[in-house]
Amino acid sequence: MTTLKLHNTKTRKREVFEPIDRDNVRMYVCGPTVYDRAHLGNARPVIVFDVLYRLLRHIYRADHVTYVRNFTDVDDKINARSADSGRPIAEITQETTQWFLDDMAAVGALEPDHMPRATAYIPQMVTMIEDLIAKGHAYAAEGHVLFAVESYKDYGALSGRSVDDMIAGARVEVAPYKRNPMDFVLWKPSDADTPGWESPWGRGRPGWHIECSAMADELLWEKPLAEDRLSESAKERPHVFDIHGGGNDLMFPHHENEIAQSCCANETDSMANYWLHNEMLQVEGKKMSKSLGNFFTVRDLLDQGVPGEVIRFVMLSTHYRKPMDWTQKKREEAETTLKKWYRQIGLSTAVLDNDVHSGTTNALTEDLNTPEALTNCHALSNGGDYSQLRKSLYLLGLFDGNIPDWVKVKGFSDAETGLIRHFLNRRENARASRDFQLADKMRDGLADAGVLVKDTGAEPEFERLSNFNVNKLDELWGDV
RNA sequence: GGCGAGUUGGCGGAGUGGUUACGCAGCGGAUUGCAAAUCCGUGUACAGGAGUUCGAUUCUCCUACUCGCCUCCA
Structure with missing residues (x-):
């Protein structure tokens, strides 16, 4: 037992x-x-x-x-x-x-x-x-x-x-x-x-x-x-x-x-x-209080586009009996890690049964050592054991059986997506003709408008950055 | 004043009486037209002092600093 x-x-x-x-x-x-x-x-x-x-x-x-x-x-x-x-x-x-x-x-x-x-x-x-x-x-x-x-x-x-x-x-x-x-x-x-x-x-x-x-x-x-x-x-x-x-x-x-x-x-x-x-929570090193102007609700974060899983991950990354500091940097790191993990466990269809990796359960049974449990998740991730990673994330409440929408959705409207695709098609033509100067210029332009382009495999991928500006995207269209 | 928690590498953050934390960032390499992503490799630490010990970051004491509670804030 x-x-x-x-x-x-x-x-x-x-x-x-x-x-x-x-x-x-x-x-x-x-x-x-x-x-x-x-x-x-x-x-x-x-x-x-x-x-x-x-x-x-x-x-x-x-x-x-x-x-x-x-x-x-x-x-x-x-x-x-x-x-x-x-x-x-x-x-x-x-x-x-x-x-x-x-x-x-x-x-x-x-x-x-x-x-x-x-x-x-x-x-x-x-x-x-x-x-x-x-x-x-x-x-x-x-x-x-x-x-x-x-x-x-x-x-x-x-x-x-x-x-x-x-x-x-x-x-x-x-x-x-x-x-x-x-x-x-x-x-x-x-x-x-x-x-x-x-x-x-x-x-x-x-x-x-x-x-x-x-x-x-x-x-x-x-x-x-x-x-x-x-x-x-x-x-x-x-x-x-x-x-x-x-x-x-x-x-x-x-x-x-x-x-x-x-x-x-x-x-x-x-x-x-x-x-x-x-223990208590702090924000950027200070106690959260209305007078310091660092007071915010869970709903505020969710409305800003911070996924609930990211909030949870940050909470779990510090042991519960230690003061925990909420920072923008942690938020970003959590999001990066979770995106990677969700992509990986999406490759597994393992049944979410009680057979959870001992590294995870042993960490939790030692006075709820959630940081160590997350470390074990990193090990499972790095080791390619996506089935066990899936079950560990489930036990930790970071995965409910479905990959969260925010991982899949790129965050663009259909019109914006169409516009970006047009751009990328033209850029692919430039790349095919080895006009890398033009291709890089277009990529820089998209980045400036808040669209990150990745040349992976057959079709280039793109994702929304926090500085996305649809007006700049329209301007780009005029330039080309 | 009383009670309690803490001080680990650039940052975050576990843990252990003698051995690698881990993540992010950095650096080197692979890959790529170049980036991004991915993969491989890699450096840096245990607040200060005293004690116990063959040996302490890990135990004990002291000092400094930080934080929380003592006010129907979780």
């Missing part, structure tokens, strides 16, 4: 992954708050955990893995967006959710088995909050319900902080109704203009952290339990699941709070056995 090793944030070590139930490996990853287009940084955890999902399905088989990724569709940022735009909240969240799914599909991410929306799980959250109050871990105050961090002795264990340290360095606003400055909100009151649900504490809405605790437990424990899909080994570890993932900026406070809520409510010593965190 394949041995999968993962770096567990809980222990800060690379550990052998042993699922609670190998017939149903369960993973939860924090999803987006749906109020705007996903920026490029949002795509990193999606792609990282998509690779893990694919790998788990490869090892344990597709129907033995359950992957949950939520949508946070109740949040103050959404409320603010609605107030600014005058649009209904439901319209914003539905539209943004679909955008997210479209954009992530474009970068090759499979849809998780469950994609719960927070607003559909309010009753479960209320129940969990009531439970926490009953067990002495939470208290109601002025319409709020707060989690009492001092009631949970392991608070801070994941991120390696003590409550005292946190208070010392805290810059949080200390609300008067908090017993401890680090206590965080489970439930907060809503006014008439804010989305709210009736609860024992009045009309209000959930805090952010409780969403994930409630939805993870519902979909990875209660639901499979009700459907009798949990093995005996799973039942021996009530409420605990295998993997919890997210960006490392969520480690504190979000994941810390999730653990506190889940462990206290469920009376367990653990929420998930393995915690995985991806």
Whole structure:
């Protein structure tokens, strides 16, 4: 059996992954708050955990893995967006959710088995909050319900902080109704203009952290339990699941709070056995931010003609636990490499079965070493093993069985293609009569207009360059 | 201030207690009328200091620098 090793944030070590139930490996990853287009940084955890999902399905088989990724569709940022735009909240969240799914599909991410929306799980959250109050871990105050961090002795264990340290360095606003400055909100009151649900504490809405605790437990424990899909080994570890993932900026406070809520409510010593965190994304060496002017969305890139596969390749070319820099140069290199690989695997008709080259799987099972997996793809490419290259790219999510259109399409309209063909025919005549001066002049002219000509084999090939200018092409026609 | 991650050749980026990363760029060659593409070959590295060791880029400590989190940003 394949041995999968993962770096567990809980222990800060690379550990052998042993699922609670190998017939149903369960993973939860924090999803987006749906109020705007996903920026490029949002795509990193999606792609990282998509690779893990694919790998788990490869090892344990597709129907033995359950992957949950939520949508946070109740949040103050959404409320603010609605107030600014005058649009209904439901319209914003539905539209943004679909955008997210479209954009992530474009970068090759499979849809998780469950994609719960927070607003559909309010009753479960209320129940969990009531439970926490009953067990002495939470208290109601002025319409709020707060989690009492001092009631949970392991608070801070994941991120390696003590409550005292946190208070010392805290810059949080200390609300008067908090017993401890680090206590965080489970439930907060809503006014008439804010989305709210009736609860024992009045009309209000959930805090952010409780969403994930409630939805993870519902979909990875209660639901499979009700459907009798949990093995005996799973039942021996009530409420605990295998993997919890997210960006490392969520480690504190979000994941810390999730653990506190889940462990206290469920009376367990653990929420998930393995915690995985991806590092952040930078752009041209700097943190992506609106003030620096280097902020852009996945959709922006796609609209600029950057293929989703190229975005994914660049993401995979850096290990997930290292900061990753998005640069124009990487984008270009990725495109060049992928074009070559797609051309090569197009020569193979190998069935996309589970027989994937060990160099690729061994890299991935060593804590998702995607750069090394890509190196192995280079080796397969250079070695001419296009069948195995095909399967490796499939496992990595860079190939879905069809060569992407952007590799095949040259990017010209029919009229432009006709014009270029005319040129090349005349140039071929010049070449045939060994008038290389004229032939080279024509090629230079086309290059200047943004058309790259390659004299390969019988018929010359041509492709569109980024500086393509149809007006220059027309001018050329006048010159000849 | 607290916690954490990192510093590898021109660039990107893995990995290892003693041996080739790999990719791009460069250089040389094949091929081509010339280019492009393709193929073959090839040089350059492990932040600094101390320690452990027969031997460290790889382990330990220190220093410098970079970055992230501590603020419901993935």
